[in-house]
Amino acid sequence: xxxxxxxxxxxxxxxxxxxxxxxxxxxxxxxxxxxxxxxxxxxxxxxxxxxxxxxxxxxxxxxxxxxxxxxxxxxxxxxxxxxxxxxxxxxxxxxxxxxxxxxxxxxxxxxxxxxxxxxxxxxxxxxxxxxxxxxxxxxxxxxxxxxxxxxxxxxxxxxxxxxxxxxxxxxxxxxxxxxxxxxxxxxxxxxxxxxxxxxxxxxxxxxxxxxxxxxxxxxxxxxxxxxxxxxxxxxxxxxxxxxxxxxxxxxxxxxxxxxxxxxxxxxxxxxxxxxxxxxxxxxxxxxxxxxxxxxxxxxxxxxxxxxxxxxxxxxxxxxxxxxxxxxxxxxxxxxxxxxxxxxxxxxxxxxxxxxxxxxxxxxxxxxxxxxxxxxxxxxxxxxxx
Ligand SMILES: *Cc1c(COP(=O)(O)O)cnc(C)c1O
Numbered sequence: 039x040x041x042x043x044x045x046x047x048x049x050x051x052x053x054x055x056x057x058x059x060x061x062x063x064x065x066x067x068x069x070x071x072x073x074x075x076x077x078x079x080x081x082x083x084x085x086x087x088x089x090x091x092x093x094x095x096x097x098x099x100x101x102x103x104x105x106x107x108x109x110x111x112x113x114x115x116x117x118x119x120x121x122x123x124x125x126x127x128x129x130x131x132x133x134x135x136x137x138x139x140x141x142x143x144x145x146x147x148x149x150x151x152x153x154x155x156x157x158x159x160x161x162x163x164x165x166x167x168x169x170x171x172x173x174x175x176x177x178x179x180x181x182x183x184x185x186x187x188x189x190x191x192x193x194x195x196x197x198x199x200x201x202x203x204x205x206x207x208x209x210x211x212x213x214x215x216x217x218x219x220x221x222x223x224x225x226x227x228x229x230x231x232x233x234x235x236x237x238x239x240x241x242x243x244x245x246x247x248x249x250x251x252x253x254x255x256x257x258x259x260x261x262x263x264x265x266x267x268x269x270x271x272x273x274x275x276x277x278x279x280x281x282x283x284x285x286x287x288x289x290x291x292x293x294x295x296x297x298x299x300x301x302x303x304x305x306x307x308x309x310x311x312x313x314x315x316x317x318x319x320x321x322x323x324x325x326x327x328x329x330x331x332x333x334x335x336x337x338x339x340x341x342x343x344x345x346x347x348x349x350x351x352x353x354x355x356x357x358x359x360x361x362x363x364x365x366x367x368x369x370x371x372x373x374x375x376x377x378x379x380x381x382x383x384x385x386x387x388x389x390x391x392x393x394x395x396x397x398x399x400x401x402x403x404x405x406x407x408x409x410x411x412x413x414x415x416x417x418x419x420x421x422x423x
Contacts, residue, residue, distance in 0.1 A: 039408050042400055044361040045229040049404035050293075054285055061281040074277035080284045084240065087287060090217040092249035094241045095275035096256050099198040099225020102239040104131040105273060106194050106221045107166070109241075109252040112137050116165040120196075121151040121177075122369050123389040124170040128196050129370050138163070141371045143386045147318035149173060149340070149396075152388070153181035160185075166192040171200035171215050173365075173398075174231070174297070174337040175320065179218050180208045186219075193219030197242075199337035201232045202294045206333065216242045221252075226275075226283060231297070231337055232290050234279040296403040297336040300410060304339055304399060307414035313421050315342040338365055342395040346421050351397060354420045360413055363398040 040049075051058065065076060077095055084093045096102050112118065114136035120128050122141040132139040142155035149172050156167055167186055169177035186193045197216035201224050206212050216222035224230075226238030241256075243249050251268075254261045259270030275283075286293075301317065308314045319334050343351060348364070355362045369389040371381045383390065399413055 039412060040406065042360050042409050042413065043402070044363060044400050045402045046404040047228055047233070047402075050402070054289065057285045058282055061285055062278055065277045065281050068277075071277050072274060074280070076277045076284060077275055077280040080275075080280040080287070081240075083284060083287055087290070088214045088217050088242060090214070090222075090242045091244045091246070092242065092252075094243075094249060094252050094256060095280065096239045096241060096273040097275065098237040098273075099196075099223055099227060099230075099239040100127040100131060101271065101273040102223030102225065102241045103128060103168070103194070103196060104134065105252055105255050105271065106223050106241050106243075107131060107135055107137065108255050108271075109248055110166065110192050110194070110221065112165055112192075115163065117161060117163040118166045118168060119151075119156050119159050119164060120168040121170050121172070122371050122386055123149060123366060123392055124172060124196070124370065125198075125366065126370060126373065126376075127198075128168055128170055129376055132168075133376065137165075139376065140164070141369075141376070141381065141386075143388050144172075144392070145178070146388050148175055148177070148320050149392065150175065150177035151182070153178050153185060155385070156182065156185055160189055160191075164189065164191060166194055168194045168196055169219075170196040170198075171203065173317070173340055174200050174203055174335040175317075175333065176200060176203055176205040176215050176218075178320070179205050183218070192221070195219040195222035197222045198225035198227075198230060198239075200335055201230070202290045202332060203335045204332040217244070220245060221248060226279065231294060231335055232283065232286060234282045234286075236276075236279055238275045238279045238283065239273075240275070291332075293403045294332060294335040296405075297339075297401060298334070300401060300405045301334070301336045301339050303407070303410045304414060307410070307418070308341070311418065311421065313344050313346050314417075315344070317341070336401055338363070338398040339401040340365065340396050340398045341417075342392070343397060343421065344395060348395060348397055351417070351420050355413075355416060358412075358416050360416055361400060364396060365398050366396075367393055369393055
């Protein structure tokens with residue numbers, strides 16, 4: 039059996055090696071390292087893929103979030119509501135911009151921000167909601183857009199984990215994750231569903247004016263050379279990363295399909311086990327994963343275990359050569375950097391439970407049946423002991 043990895047970047051690279059190597063050499067040969075034609079072409083190709091008017095590449099997913107918030111003109115003291123159960127980048131940039139993060143609980147099933155909790159957290163200072171499409175599945179965007187409209191709030195999608203996912207609205211309309219809110223961010227960190235070979239990110243929007251503002255912000259606030267109209271940053275996707283992303287974008291749907299196929303096999307093995315909850319899929323797919331649907335693109339395959347010592351399970355898997363992850367072990371509202379006297383433990387029942395029960399199994403495009411069988415057997419041996 040091939041060694042099991044949490045993410046198999048090497049195996050994926052081997053299959054596109056010729057194209058990637060040649061593209062990288064071509065960029066080096068051209069010496070157009072910064073803002074070269076490959077960056078522009080990638081931007082256009084991603085706009086087409088997502089069905090979004092503007093893609094603005096930048097240096098990483100954290101910058102993308104920060105720049106989106108700067109572009110919207112959010113001011114110190116403005117309140118921004120986001121999920122308590124997510125990666126810290128989201129709340130970090132809110133705090134860095136001296137906005138006030140307001141963390142709220144997530145839904146029991148999808149692990150995504152709970153619209154009811156958003157409603158309860160709204161005050162006259164609330165300016166924006168940041169839903170994070172966690173683990174590859176969109177938050178409840180019907181409800182979030184409705185709340186945003188009612189209260190005149192911006193919606194900033196953190197789409198670092200769900201690129202390629204499709205959201206189906208209650209009326210049957212479909213949109214790609216990241217093409218739904220006022221603005222969205224994504225990350226091309228190597229292990230993300232569309233990853234480059236270093237750092238990278240992008241901002242998406244359908245708003246022409248906002249796109250113009252953001253294009254200046256990523257480039258030192260310049261709209262005309264050496265005229266600095268606003269305070270900006272230096273945040274660029276370089277041409278070598280862009281050409282690698284161009285080589286990978288045509289494979290994104292098949293990469294996501296490979297993740298879904300692995301998820302289906304995991305689900306089948308764990309079905310009926312009373313101590314294991316397999317990932318819940320909202321809406322269109324009920325509790326199974328359809329063959330031709332991208333409602334969940336499995337950035338992570340995350341189980342909840344009950345009446346099982348989760349940390350002992352992690353150790354057992356590691357001892358058997360199976361890497362796994364706990365995303366995330368600590369609620370953001372309990373992190374030293376983001377503690378706030380306004381938070382009340384009783385407002386986070388779901389997150390407080392999830393951090394004790396979640397475990398993410400290896401998930402990538404190169405998992406084979408032998409590996410999946412070994413992983414599922416090893417999990418079940420421990421759980422059923
Ligand atoms: C990875 C990630 C980010 C940050 O992306 P970087 O490119 O690492 O800066 C932000 N939000 C979420 C939810 C992520 O998973």
